[in-house]
Amino acid sequence: MSRIRLAALQTYGIFMEGTKNFYVDTKDYIKIRRNLKASSGDFKKLIRREIELYDQMPKDMLKVTPTLILASLPVVFYFILPLLYFFPKQLLCSHFWTSDQKMRFSNDYLRQRLKHNKSLLKHLRRFQCSFPEQYPQSLIKEWLKILDSLRGGNQPDVQQILDCKLMFGPGPYCLLCLEGDHLWHLAQLHSISLSLARRKSLARRAIILMEMDQAILREGGVHNMPMKALQKSCYIRGLNPAFVTKEHLIFWLNQWLKISTHVQAKELSLLLHCPLLLGYNEPSNLRLF
Numbered sequence: 001m002s003r004i005r006l007a008a009l010q011t012y013g014i015f016m017e018g019t020k021n022f023y024v025d026t027k028d029y030i031k032i033r034r035n036l037k038a039s040s041g042d043f044k045k046l047i048r049r050e051i052e053l054y055d056q057m058p059k060d061m062l063k064v065t066p067t068l069i070l071a072s073l074p075v076v077f078y079f080i081l082p083l084l085y086f087f088p089k090q091l092l093c094s095h096f097w098t099s100d101q102k103m104r105f106s107n108d109y110l111r112q113r114l115k116h117n118k119s120l121l122k123h124l125r126r127f128q129c130s131f132p133e134q135y136p137q138s139l140i141k142e143w144l145k146i147l148d149s150l151r152g153g154n155q156p157d158v159q160q161i162l163d164c165k166l167m168f169g170p171g172p173y174c175l176l177c178l179e180g181d182h183l184w185h186l187a188q189l190h191s192i193s194l195s196l197a198r199r200k201s202l203a204r205r206a207i208i209l210m211e212m213d214q215a216i217l218r219e220g221g222v223h224n225m226p227m228k229a230l231q232k233s234c235y236i237r238g239l240n241p242a243f244v245t246k247e248h249l250i251f252w253l254n255q256w257l258k259i260s261t262h263v264q265a266k267e268l269s270l271l272l273h274c275p276l277l278l279g280y281n282e283p284s285n286l287r288l289f
Helices: 003-038 048-071 076-086 099-114 117-129 137-151 158-163 180-189 198-218 227-236 246-260 265-272 274-279
Strands: none
Touching: 003 048, 003 076, 048 076, 048 198, 048 227, 099 180, 099 274, 117 137, 117 180, 117 274, 137 158, 137 274, 158 246, 180 198, 198 227, 198 246, 198 265, 227 246, 246 265, 246 274, 265 274
């Protein structure tokens, strides 16, 4: 059997298996949407995996649907098969990727997200000379320590961050106060590509993250999560889980939850900046660059 024929058969098999998995997740997604509509948007009855699926499937459906439509047409599928082999990242989603591809493509996507951290840190520092007069000097001093810590290659303590959460409430880092370029980098960090209504999309993203966090706690906490679930949860929140011990994943996700459980609706911006505040100097993230 020629190598070309073997590659074609393998691609066909992976595509058909991926189609089955995609169909199952699509049915689950539709069911989740119905349940949310029936409960007026109450996420409390959903488990963590269902909320993750609810968040991810619209992106996957938008990406893969054109390919699936073309593949369903007579004869056309055999013409697009080589494209699926050479461009799986561009034309397909994770349902159709091999284990090796999932690791490589996930690293690529996370690298694209995290490269915006450096610009976000610059934006956070731009305010340091113009904080509103009503802010206590002790608060400003503590916040500058956090920024200096990040620049110096260290991760700030979670309690330090929580002590400064007022910065993300009424201003200067609340969603309503952020400049356009700052919003753009923040949206890219969270894989939000919409050019319009960025503030609304970012607020929705923060709420979804909080609902995921609450689901983890409802299911017994981080220590009860299997390794793959831990890796996926850390990846979603901006930590590269590759070659990281389970103990450190548990520690890092617990750090995130400590912040998430203390964030109020007016402080959603803090949670959106947590991939920077908690992951900027993480060794596994630095390895991506």
